[in-house]
Structures are given as C-alpha cells and as structure tokens.
Amino acid sequence: xxxxxxxxxxxxxxxxxxxxxxxxxxxxxxxxxxxxxxxxxxxxxxxxxxxxxxxxxxxxxxxxxxxxxxxxxxxxxxxxxxxxxxxxxxxxxxxxxxxxxxxxxxxxxxxx
Amino acid sequence: xxxxxxxxxxxxxxxxxxxxxxxxxxxxxxxxxxxxxxxxxxxxxxxxxxxxxxxxxxxxxxxxxxxxxxxxxxxxxxxxxxxxxxxxxxxxxxxxxxxxxxxxxxxxxxxxx
Numbered sequence: 237x238x239x240x241x242x243x244x245x246x247x248x249x250x251x252x253x254x255x256x257x258x259x260x261x262x263x264x265x266x267x268x269x270x271x272x273x274x275x276x277x278x279x280x281x282x283x284x285x286x287x288x289x290x291x292x293x294x295x296x297x298x299x300x301x302x303x304x305x306x307x308x309x310x311x312x313x314x315x316x317x318x319x320x321x322x323x324x325x326x327x328x329x330x331x332x333x334x335x336x337x338x339x340x341x342x343x344x345x346x347x348x
Numbered sequence: 349x350x351x352x353x354x355x356x357x358x359x360x361x362x363x364x365x366x367x368x369x370x371x372x373x374x375x376x377x378x379x380x381x382x383x384x385x386x387x388x389x390x391x392x393x394x395x396x397x398x399x400x401x402x403x404x405x406x407x408x409x410x411x412x413x414x415x416x417x418x419x420x421x422x423x424x425x426x427x428x429x430x431x432x433x434x435x436x437x438x439x440x441x442x443x444x445x446x447x448x449x450x451x452x453x454x455x456x457x458x459x460x461x
Contacts, residue, residue, distance in 0.1 A: 330447075339394075
C-alpha cells in the first residue's frame with residue numbers, strides 16, 4: 237500500500253541558510269500534518285492543512301512557513317536556519333480529521 | 349490544554365514475556381481518540397493501536413491490546429508474547445478538537461533474547 241513520502245530523507249545545511257521539505261500524502265488523504273522531533277524528544281506539532289487550507293498551528297517559528305498545494309502535497313519552508321532546528325521532521329496524513337495519522341519516514345535535518 | 353504522561357522512561361523484558369506500558373492523560377473534552385505509536389531504531393512512526401473514547405470496549409490488534417480506563421484517564425498498552433522486533437520507543441498520543449496529536453514523553457522498550 238502507498239505510504240506518505242517525504243523528501244529528502246537527509247538534509248545538511250549551514251546556519252542562516254534556507255531549506256524546503258516536501259511531503260506527498262497517501263492518495264485520497266485530505267489532511268496533512270507536520271511534526272518536529274528533536275533528539276530524545278517526543279514529536280511536537282507544527283502545522284496542519286485540511287483540503288489545502290491551514291487548519292491548525294502549533295509551536296512553529298515565524299521563520300517557518302508551509303502550504304498545501306492543489307495536488308495535496310505539502311512543503312515546509314524554513315529560513316534563517318539555527319542550530320536548534322536540527323531535528324527529525326515528520327509529515328503525516330489522514331483521510332478526514334478524525335482518522336489515524338500515518339507518518340512518513342521523516343526528513344533528518346542537520347544544521348552545521 | 350491536553351497533556352499525556354508516560355511515567356516509565358525505560359522498560360526491559362525477556363522475549364515471549366508480557367509487558368504493559370503505562371499512559372495517563374488529561375483533557376477537558378468528552379470526545380477524543382487515543383493512540384499508541386511505535387518508533388523503532390529506524391525512527392519511523394508506526395501506528396500500533398487506536399481507541400475511541402466513546403467506546404467502552406478495549407481495542408486489540410493481534411498481540412497488542414489496551415486497557416482504557418476513561419474515568420481514571422488511563423490508557424495502558426499490553427504486549428503479549430513479546431518479540432525482538434517489538435524493541436522500540438513507544439509513544440502514547442491523544443487527539444481532540446483540532447486533530448493535532450499530543451504525544452507523551454515515550455517509553456523505551458527493550459526485548460531481550
């Protein structure tokens with residue numbers, strides 16, 4: 237069965253650079269979520285989209301922005317990267333907002 | 349605000365034993381969902397089991413079952429006949445309202461041969 241696809245799997249950036257993470261949800265899933273998991277931490281919710289509209293916002297820095305496109309894929313844009321942004325970034329999708337969220341394999345972002 | 353607490357940072361059992369992971373939560377809502385996710389060393393997040401708060405019957409998925417005590421706001425996971433592949437970090441999570449997952453701190457479970 238198709239799963240959530242995230243790209244790239246690994247990304248290395250330097251401080252003050254920008255990064256774009258991509259997420260392709262499971263076909264027919266209409267809701268996309270982004271989470272950030274720091275080393276040894278539980279995942280923290282960043283932002284979500286339902287039918288291409290932002291539906292909820294968590295602890296997402298102003299330096300980050302995201303959107304969901306007409307084909308339902310989503311991109312997380314991160315600017316002025318800081319050392320503390322080093323983390324595993326998960327995208328998850330669901331069909332309807334009361335259904336289980338299925339996670340991608342994550343993008344590991346390392347800031348040098 | 350919703351909170352999820354896992355009071356066992358680490359657990360270790362022998363293969364084939366049964367193990368129970370604890371989770372408590374707090375929410376002011378009556379309708380919500382509870383989940384257990386597994387994160388093996390590969391760092392994937394894998395859904396293990398789901399429980400709807402309005403259902404009294406405890407969810408089961410093969411060797412995995414839950415003990416859902418709504419009044420006590422408790423949601424424990426029991427793994428029967430544990431296998432080496434069950435070694436992972438296990439996260440308890442809650443969804444309500446805006447549908448974002450709120451995770452507990454995780455329990456690192458090691459299954460020893």
